[in-house]
Amino acid sequence: MDEDLFDDLFFGHAARLVRLARLLGDDDPEDVVQEAFCKVYAVRGRLHADPARVVAYLNRVVVNEVRSRHRHRAVVRRDAHLFVHDEARATTDPTAAHDRRSAVLDAMDGLPARQREAVVLRFWLDLPLAAIAEAMGVRVGTVKSQLSRGLDTLGVVLAPDPSEVDR
């Protein structure tokens, strides 16, 4: 892959990948995407010539990067607790952020990481099961089970859609 192709790949997919990283729950999705493209750039000489395969590879790198950051998130969170005054905690209004989010997204925050990955890749990117398996680095059977469990959990957690009630 030459420099022009790399730039084309960036301008064609960066925005979508930022949104993907955000939906996967990352706090700094733009940094995730920068890291993903840095990794792709590092191996650009060995990448498959088929653009579709390269895009699939990018999806996988982003999923892996978000997953990796989730593992380290606890450390960051712990550091953020340093010397926080009780008053500061008390003035944090959880309802402010909550009001801006839907019940679906709140429920997704409670899903295990792999279930969330499967749900986002299926229902936002609309990827086929095989492509989801490739992005997640698992088998198709695993994707099916993760999707099933994720939807089961969301179905239990979510109340009926208010817009659907009494119709």
Add this chain to the structure above:
Amino acid sequence: MNIEERVARELQREADRVTVDVTALHAATRDRIEARDHVPAARRGRALPLLAAAVVLLVVVLGAGSALLLHPGTSSADHSATSPAGGVETTFSCEHRTTIDFTRPQTDDAFVPTLEDGPAVFARTVQAPRWSYAVDGDTATLRLGNADGSLASRTTFARTSGAFEPRKAELCSGVDGGIVDPGRGGVRLGHRGADAYGPSGMVDDPDRAVLVDDRPYYDASGFRRHRSLWASPCGRALCLAAGRPRSYVAARVRLDSGHPAVQDLTDVFLPPDDLVGKKQPLGLWVVYDPDRTVTDVYARDGWRDRVGPARPTSSWLARRRWSTSPWSRRTA
């Protein structure tokens, strides 16, 4: 609207909220690539050993992450192997264990062994000091071990449609699937044999820091870890940090009251991430005693009472009393 449609709609709404300046992001990414390509010459020599290690790590990570593109069809799950650090004992020496049956629906995915990228990759993912992997026909066993070779977990796999899937795992744990053993003097604060992590990097004033507690626990993968709880003065407050350098939780005890006060520090007592989904077996309180009138501290939990106190170990700690007790909502 069914659940699938509702999820798809909300995901799209959330995605639409994210605005991306692609041009700026591209420029920043190019800068990052360039910075990594051009390490200053003066730093290259000093960074060489680290760089070499990083390169090795990068190769390993990329090798795993890009296996689909670069090495399709290969898997190290078909061959028995042992970690470079040595093997793992075949029997457990830990007193309590938890069993996971992967053939049944799981409510906790804290430990889900996979051989997708081979046993070595999974072992590295869970930071296993040692591991041993044995294949016998269509079954395989992965044993993960502590640094001394003691067995931390044993997972059996069965080959299904050409790939190994986990069937059952047995992990070391605390009592009742928890992460510590609160029995046999578990409420005692102090040192418990392991070399405590130093306070540097955990508290602001390590020279005056006092070790409150250091105790072993089992993490989500069954490995035996330990964490240190340090206290140090910080202005008109008492700062605490529990964990290990670069990975700890912190709390602050305010000392601006003229009256005795009790503060619940249970949240920082054990590693919160390893406690997810587990029972909190112990509570931790600190009592602030500005006029030194508190002569004793005890907790009552409905089953036992008068637990503690631990005696202060330095002059600046003299006005605080520490106490742990079995945790219960009925604690008074």
